[in-house]
Amino acid sequence: MPEPVYRMMTLLSTLTTALPMGTNLGLLHVLWMLVSGQLLTTRGAVIPGLSACGLPVRAVRRAWTALGQGAWSSATLLRPWERLVAAEGHWQASCQGGYHPLAVDVTGFWRPRLHGCPSTHYHAAAGKALPAIPLGLVVRVGAVGAQRLAVPTMLVRAAPDDPRPRAQERLLVRAAVQQCGPHDALVLDAGFGVALLQEEGAARYVVRLAKNSTFRRANPPPYRGRGRPPTRGEVVRPLARRYKGRLRAATPPDQVVSWSDHGAVVRAEVWHDLVLPTAGAKATAVTVVAVHDPRYREPLLLATTLPVTPQDLRALYDDRWAVEHLPLAAKQMIGAARQFVHAPETCQRLPELALIAGAILSYAAATTPAIPTGFWDRAPQPTAGRLRRVLARVPFPTDFPLAVRMCVKKVRTDHLPTGFWGQRHHTGPTDDAFAA
Numbered sequence: 001m002p003e004p005v006y007r008m009m010t011l012l013s014t015l016t017t018a019l020p021m022g023t024n025l026g027l028l029h030v031l032w033m034l035v036s037g038q039l040l041t042t043r044g045a046v047i048p049g050l051s052a053c054g055l056p057v058r059a060v061r062r063a064w065t066a067l068g069q070g071a072w073s074s075a076t077l078l079r080p081w082e083r084l085v086a087a088e089g090h091w092q093a094s095c096q097g098g099y100h101p102l103a104v105d106v107t108g109f110w111r112p113r114l115h116g117c118p119s120t121h122y123h124a125a126a127g128k129a130l131p132a133i134p135l136g137l138v139v140r141v142g143a144v145g146a147q148r149l150a151v152p153t154m155l156v157r158a159a160p161d162d163p164r165p166r167a168q169e170r171l172l173v174r175a176a177v178q179q180c181g182p183h184d185a186l187v188l189d190a191g192f193g194v195a196l197l198q199e200e201g202a203a204r205y206v207v208r209l210a211k212n213s214t215f216r217r218a219n220p221p222p223y224r225g226r227g228r229p230p231t232r233g234e235v236v237r238p239l240a241r242r243y244k245g246r247l248r249a250a251t252p253p254d255q256v257v258s259w260s261d262h263g264a265v266v267r268a269e270v271w272h273d274l275v276l277p278t279a280g281a282k283a284t285a286v287t288v289v290a291v292h293d294p295r296y297r298e299p300l301l302l303a304t305t306l307p308v309t310p311q312d313l314r315a316l317y318d319d320r321w322a323v324e325h326l327p328l329a330a331k332q333m334i335g336a337a338r339q340f341v342h343a344p345e346t347c348q349r350l351p352e353l354a355l356i357a358g359a360i361l362s363y364a365a366a367t368t369p370a371i372p373t374g375f376w377d378r379a380p381q382p383t384a385g386r387l388r389r390v391l392a393r394v395p396f397p398t399d400f401p402l403a404v405r406m407c408v409k410k411v412r413t414d415h416l417p418t419g420f421w422g423q424r425h426h427t428g429p430t431d432d433a434f435a436a
Helices: 003-016 023-035 038-042 046-052 057-069 074-088 165-179 194-199 310-333 344-366 384-392
Strands: 100-110 120-123 128-144 147-157 184-188 205-208 215-217 241-243 246-248 255-261 264-275 286-292 300-304
Touching (some): 003 384, 023 057, 057 344, 120 165, 128 310, 128 344, 147 310, 147 344
Parallel strands (some): 100 184, 184 205
Antiparallel strands (some): 100 128, 128 147, 205 300, 241 246, 264 286
16 A cells, blocks of 8 residues: 555544544545546546445445534544644744734535525635635644644534624634634634634734725824813824825825835835724724735735734734635645535535545645656646645555554345435425525
């Protein structure tokens, strides 16, 4: 058995052994199908992908049942995965200014032909929201050697009673705040606003702002002796912009900091003790930093409550990009961008399992010696794509020593319907709404 195959089977079996008997073996087959990239060749069809792994027909049916009806959830897989990564010691958490970044993001698995899909996600190329299965991600950012790597800790679905994107973002931020430790800092993109973070009780965060964001000073200016005493602070506009053909100048910063980054001089403008324009008297003050980098066309505008330098603030936000790698690995690397499932629970579980499989594949590639594609590949990199190509050439390794409890559950099933009728369950009116 090749060493990469043995390494991958060790990770997958360790992750799934504690699941209920029967479900653990079926889910092991599904995870192997995902990490070996069989969905790429079957264009998103799960059952043909399981068959392409060399599994017998009954094993394919058991794996399909474990995917949609098995007694497991994303939390039951992510908790042992986080412990496994920490125990091996290859992955080291990132630390910037004394804080560990906890990146938060939302990704969507597009389902334009899923009838009655209640949830949507914004598609940048289309310029509008399209039917999709959105999932919120909370990941811890670290590195294996020089390679930045994210370890997922939580996946948040859209609420069935309120599948709107803003409602899911609120649930995601609420869950991330509960998981945030005393030395963790939430790092978020521009889709999450300062108002949402403050409403959900976030104490330590770094969030990107829109270019037209405005704030107010936390303290009103001193009374000048005439008229009504001021009750609100002066308006602060970090970046200049045009409105109705008129130029609105930026507010002079309270502090300017410059440093050198790979030969480029980066300048940061800082404004202290700011609140939202509609904030009350007891609102939490934030610090706004505009980072001007000559290598980028537009400045980076950030808001934070952390007492860190602009250099550390920029590094914290740069660590957020590790969360973007998980959807890339799940959709493009292992082929889960196309999915042909229609049961309500399976529509949620398959994207969750794809993200977990993408994280496992990326971690296994980073902790395994780089595999060259051929004799011409003289400087290979430990990437997920190279490892996936090696796994795709190997059927499911039946000679791998599995745990004793990872076996087929011996129950009588000859009286149950098989095929399509075996997968059809009338549990409520929502099944018909999801029928493809």
